[in-house]
Amino acid sequence: xxxxxxxxxxxxxxxxxxxxxxxxxxxxxxxxxxxxxxxxxxxxxxxxxxxxxxxxxxxxxxxxxxxxxxxxxxxxxxxxxxxxxxxxxxxxxxxxxxxxxxxxxxxxxxxxxxxxxxxxxxxxxxxxxxxxxxxxxxxxxxxxxxxxxxxxxxxxxxx
Amino acid sequence: xxxxxxxxxxxxxxxxxxxxxxxxxxxxxxxxxxxxxxxxxxxxxxxxxxxxxxxxxxxxxxxxxxxxxxxxxxxxxxxxxxxxxxxxxxxxxxxxxxxxxxxxxxxxxxxxxxxxxxxxxxxxxxxxxxxxxxxxxxxxxxxxxxxxxxxxxxxxxxxxxxxxxxxx
Amino acid sequence: xxxxxxxxxxxxxxxxxxxxxxxxxxxxxxxxxxxxxxxxxxxxxxxxxxxxxxxxxxxxxxxxxxxxxxxxxxxxxxxxxxxxxxxxxxxxxxxxxxxxxxxxxxxxxxxxxxxxxxxxxxxxxxxxxxxxxxxxxxxxxxxxxxxxxxxxxxxxxxxxxxxxxxxxxxxxxxxxxxxxxxxxxxxxxxxxxxxxxxxxxxxxxxxxxxxxxxxxxxxxxxxxxxxxxxxxxxxxxxxxxxxxxxxxxxxxxxxxxxxxxxxxxxxxxxxxxxxxxxxxxxxxxxxxxxxxxxxxxxxxxxxxxxxxxxxxxxxxxxxxxxxxxxxxxxxxxxxxxxxxxxxxxxxxxxxxxxxxxxxxxxxxxxxxxxxxxxxxxxxxxxxxxxxx
Numbered sequence: 001x002x003x004x005x006x007x008x009x010x011x012x013x014x015x016x017x018x019x020x021x022x023x024x025x026x027x028x029x030x031x032x033x034x035x036x037x038x039x040x041x042x043x044x045x046x047x048x049x050x051x052x053x054x055x056x057x058x059x060x061x062x063x064x065x066x067x068x069x070x071x072x073x074x075x076x077x078x079x080x081x082x083x084x085x086x087x088x089x090x091x092x093x094x095x096x097x098x099x100x101x102x103x104x105x106x107x108x109x110x111x112x113x114x115x116x117x118x119x120x121x122x123x124x125x126x127x128x129x130x131x132x133x134x135x136x137x138x139x140x141x142x143x144x145x146x147x148x149x150x151x152x153x154x155x156x157x158x159x
Numbered sequence: 160x161x162x163x164x165x166x167x168x169x170x171x172x173x174x175x176x177x178x179x180x181x182x183x184x185x186x187x188x189x190x191x192x193x194x195x196x197x198x199x200x201x202x203x204x205x206x207x208x209x210x211x212x213x214x215x216x217x218x219x220x221x222x223x224x225x226x227x228x229x230x231x232x233x234x235x236x237x238x239x240x241x242x243x244x245x246x247x248x249x250x251x252x253x254x255x256x257x258x259x260x261x262x263x264x265x266x267x268x269x270x271x272x273x274x275x276x277x278x279x280x281x282x283x284x285x286x287x288x289x290x291x292x293x294x295x296x297x298x299x300x301x302x303x304x305x306x307x308x309x310x311x312x313x314x315x316x317x318x319x320x321x322x323x324x325x326x327x
Numbered sequence: 328x329x330x331x332x333x334x335x336x337x338x339x340x341x342x343x344x345x346x347x348x349x350x351x352x353x354x355x356x357x358x359x360x361x362x363x364x365x366x367x368x369x370x371x372x373x374x375x376x377x378x379x380x381x382x383x384x385x386x387x388x389x390x391x392x393x394x395x396x397x398x399x400x401x402x403x404x405x406x407x408x409x410x411x412x413x414x415x416x417x418x419x420x421x422x423x424x425x426x427x428x429x430x431x432x433x434x435x436x437x438x439x440x441x442x443x444x445x446x447x448x449x450x451x452x453x454x455x456x457x458x459x460x461x462x463x464x465x466x467x468x469x470x471x472x473x474x475x476x477x478x479x480x481x482x483x484x485x486x487x488x489x490x491x492x493x494x495x496x497x498x499x500x501x502x503x504x505x506x507x508x509x510x511x512x513x514x515x516x517x518x519x520x521x522x523x524x525x526x527x528x529x530x531x532x533x534x535x536x537x538x539x540x541x542x543x544x545x546x547x548x549x550x551x552x553x554x555x556x557x558x559x560x561x562x563x564x565x566x567x568x569x570x571x572x573x574x575x576x577x578x579x580x581x582x583x584x585x586x587x588x589x590x591x592x593x594x595x596x597x598x599x600x601x602x603x604x605x606x607x608x609x610x611x612x613x614x615x616x617x618x619x620x621x622x623x624x625x626x627x628x629x630x631x632x633x634x635x636x637x638x639x640x641x642x643x644x645x646x647x648x649x650x651x652x653x654x655x656x657x658x659x660x661x662x663x664x665x666x667x668x669x670x671x672x673x674x675x676x677x678x679x680x681x682x683x684x685x686x687x688x689x690x691x692x693x694x695x696x697x698x699x700x701x702x703x704x705x706x707x708x709x710x711x712x713x714x715x
Contacts, residue, residue, distance in 0.1 A: 014201055014315070016461050020190040022452040024387030024445045028182040029350035030169065036182050062349075063356045065397035068363065068370040148182045160685040161338070161678040162507045164365045166357035168542070170344030181348055185447075186387065194460050204461065225578075226462060232573060252480035252581060255529035260469030261449045268529075271472045273480075273577045284577040286463050286472075299483045317462040 028148075031062045034076075040148040043140050047079040047114050058114040080111035081138040085158070088122055088130050109136055109156050121155040128158065135159045199227045202241070208315040210307055212244045214279050222280035244278035247326060250301040251275050251284050255294045270294055274303060274323055290322030302326045330428035334554035334561030335420075335713065337366030337547035338674040342508045343662030346444040347541040351386045354543040355398030355440045358667075362436070362545035363400075366557050373547070374432040376401040378408045379419030379439040381665040384453035387445045399438040399545070412702025413613060414569070414709040415439060416544070416669015420698075421567035421711060423548045433550045440543040441664035450539055457704055473705060474536075475528035477581045478618045482530060484582035485633030489530060493521035494639055495617035496534055499653050502646060503660020505686035508671075510540055510662035521617075537615045540662035544670040546677065560681045565695070566600070566712035568593030574704050587626025587699060590708035594697070595628075598712040603628050607712075608693035609679055610650060611672035613701040614657040623699055624652065626708065651689045654679060669700030669709070676713045 028036055031048070038046050048060030048071040055066065058079050063070050088107040094100055107122035107130075123139070124130055136156040146152035175181055196204060199215065203226060206213045214223045215238040217231035223242050230237050253272035257265055270292070273284040289297060290306065303323035313319040339361025341347070341354050349357065355378075363370060376399050383391040392408035399406075409415060409422045416439050423437035443450045451470050458464045482492065496516075503512035516534075524534040547557075554561040570589035572579060579585075591603070600606045612623035621635035629650065630638050638644060644652035655661055655675035658668050676696035678684045695714040701707060 014196045014204065015193040016196055017191070017193050018456075018460055018464060019192065020188075020384065020453060020456055022190070022384055022387075022446050022450075023185060023187040023448075025176070025447050026184045026186070026387060026445050027171070027346075027348050027350065028184075029353050030348060031353070032350065033182055033348070062353050063360065063398070065402045068356065068360055068400050070360070149184070161674075161683045162685060164339040164361045165508045166339070166341045166361050168341040168344055168354065168357060169348040170342065171346045171348050173346070188387075192460075196461055200461050226459075226575070228575075232575075252476045252483070254472060254475035254479055254531070255526070256469075256472060256475065257525075257529075258469070258471065258527050259467075260451045260455060262451075269467075271466070271468060271476065273476055273581070282578060282580060286458075286466065286468065286476075286577055288466060299479075316465055318465045 029062070031060050035059045036148040039152050040146040043143065044078050045080045045111060045138060046076050048076050050075065055115045056113055058111060058116060058118055077113065079113035083109040083111035083114070083136055083138070085130065085134045085136050085156070086110050086117050086132055105130070107136070107156050111138070120150070120153055122158070123155045124158045130158070199229045203227050204315040207317065207319045208313045210310065210313070212246065212276060212305070214242045214244055214283070216240050216242050223278065223283070225276055225279035225283040226285060242278070244276050246305045248274040248276040248303055248323070250289070250297070250299060250303060251282070252299065253289060253297050268294055270297060272323070287317070287320060288322040289324070291324040331430055332551040333424050333427045333548055333564045334551070335546050335564065335673070335677045336549045336554050336557045336561050337362050337368065338545070338677045339363070339365050340508055340544040340671060340674060341542050343510045343540050343542035343664060345510060345538070345540060347442060351388065351391070351440055351442040352395055352398035354442060354541065355395045355438055358440070358543035358545040359398065359400050359436065359438055362547050366547055368547060368557065370400040373400060373404065373434050373436045375405040375426050375435045377419050377423045377426065377435060377437045378406065379410065379415040379437070379666045379670065380408065381410060381412065381415060381441050382453050385446050385450055385665070386442045395440055400436060410666070411707045411709065413615065413665055414669065414700045414702035414707040415666040416671065417673060417698050417700035417711050418569055418709040419666070419670060420546070420564065420673050421569055421709065424564050424567050427548050427550050433553045435548045436545060437548060437670065438543065438545040439667040439670040441666045442541045443539045443664060444541050471528040471531055473576065474616055475531045477705060478530050478616065480581040481618055481622055487636050489522060490518060491636040491640065492618045492621065493518055493535065495614065495620045496521045496659050498639070498645065499614060499620070499657040499659040502654055502687060503656020506656045506661050508542070509656055509660055511538070512656055512660050531616065535617045537658040537663035540664040542662060542664035542667045544667045544674055546670065546674060560715065562677050562680045562713050562715050564711060565714045566594035566596070566598030568597070568710040570708050571703070572706040574706060576704050576706065583632060584622055584626035584701070584708060586706055587623055587701065587708035587710070588628060590710040591627045591699070594710040594712050598714070600712065604650070607650070607695055607697050609654060609676060609689055609696035610652045611655060611657070611675055611696065611698040612652065613669065613699055614653055614659050615663055617659060619701065620653060620657065623701065627697060627699055627710070646687065646689055654684065654687050654689050669698070672698040672700070673711060673713070680713060680715045
């Protein structure tokens, strides 16, 4: 069925501008808090292992997503700092679609001991040819610059 | 008893955040929109600029719908024609508001109301503000009329009506 | 209608808190793990999961239900989200119900989660587009306007005073003092406390409203034959109903919730209830504001229009009264994490009908209860009837 009316004048075709005025403050959570504090204070990357399911979660979690059992502190373990590059890409645009002054690499890395991959910036020598399977190492900021954030890791460095 | 099935969730206080006791990330999302007014609302806003309130008639149930819409939700068929309403109506309900949406207190209370417009079907109200009336004098069923901005200040907005005031 | 019988066999929840440290996923897991523990089931015995959760803009996570899935045990399982604003908590049970009643699944886990605290400066900001962007938002409204306008319409229609309504807040906050998960339980609160609280949008005062809250609840549903193996006391879902009214809220009669009556008729018809006031022993209507408990009791056809306040004043709705209403303490007492609040009421009926409600236990062996929730632009009614 069609509407029995059309607009009589172009000014009737309007758009009304507005916004949803909210910003967000996210807690790291019970598991996230411990993961980030350890990264900040000890410079270590932690994972949590569910032995029956054979999975080591990085970042670590409060519970195994497969069997739902709690992952107690005793099941938490250090992973990395070395790992394997699983995938990578070179990024040219920012969030608003504008060209970055300097394009950057990002990579998915499976740290030694982890089951899944972790996303972070990737540092590669100029003109280097990257391949999945390459060995990388997590480079951290100096202790005094760490804030308890994933950015306490500076980047993955291709070895 | 069910007490054992309640998890000991960790509650925080605002001061825990202020003291940096918990790690947080913040994000200021830019959720900006340009909403298309559509056919009914586009015309409605244009008529407001001209100092008029319009509704739409459904020829099946014969109601005059206000705010106007291009189809009748009861009969589920297109509405048939534009109808110009009067400037007066009746207060169906009202409130005296002392806070903003972020809970900051207002200096002067606002008086929003739902006003059933004369000429529309029974109970066809819209939300607007009441003015030129002391808050304690507002009554259910009060008769009110629209007070407009001067023609040159109108933009084709619901705020082209400044408020509704009691008919004396 | 020939559908399988479905029962609630387990329930669990988080504490309801003002700001949880837990992420939304962790909240979902806390409730889910307690629910499974309560009926000694493992996640591998759950065949499908239904998630009820409110605006993505509260937690601040896009596709929030998918993000919550792992905490709700949905990894690798058929998963569905339902969202009808505050009505979600009870609606999610109807969704879970038809998963099992249809014969498609023998068990279904229903989880409801809400983390409102991330939204800054106030979760209301996420709600502002509930108003028409063209003809309402330019007036600068906030959410309290709608509730205050509805409350005033109700009060004026039936000649009710603030005292008549505030007694509901007193009852529920006192009841909640006995709920281990409650945020606002207060054994000593008085009518004067409510009447003295700050006026926000007259007639709404601060203590008439339930606050921003974080929390999660989960229940386990099972088909007839499975339910009887899991627990000696299954609580049957006897009727479900849901109904939506127009979003043109200013075109409606605000003094009566027609959408609740329509949803209740659907649920009562299924449950074989012809005289609700006689056949229902406990009611958990949605009470984000004190006046809404009264409004909804009338929509549920438990009291005549305009008469619920009188019944409250007579003590009929106290825990030891003739028809206990919100023995849990409701949203006013326990808290209001939007989607989870309704499921808290369903869990309450589950515990009450099994005699497990502890200090909140309604005496006299209640055998049938109704839970109801409400949401969207004050337009959805969702109802579940439970019995043993």
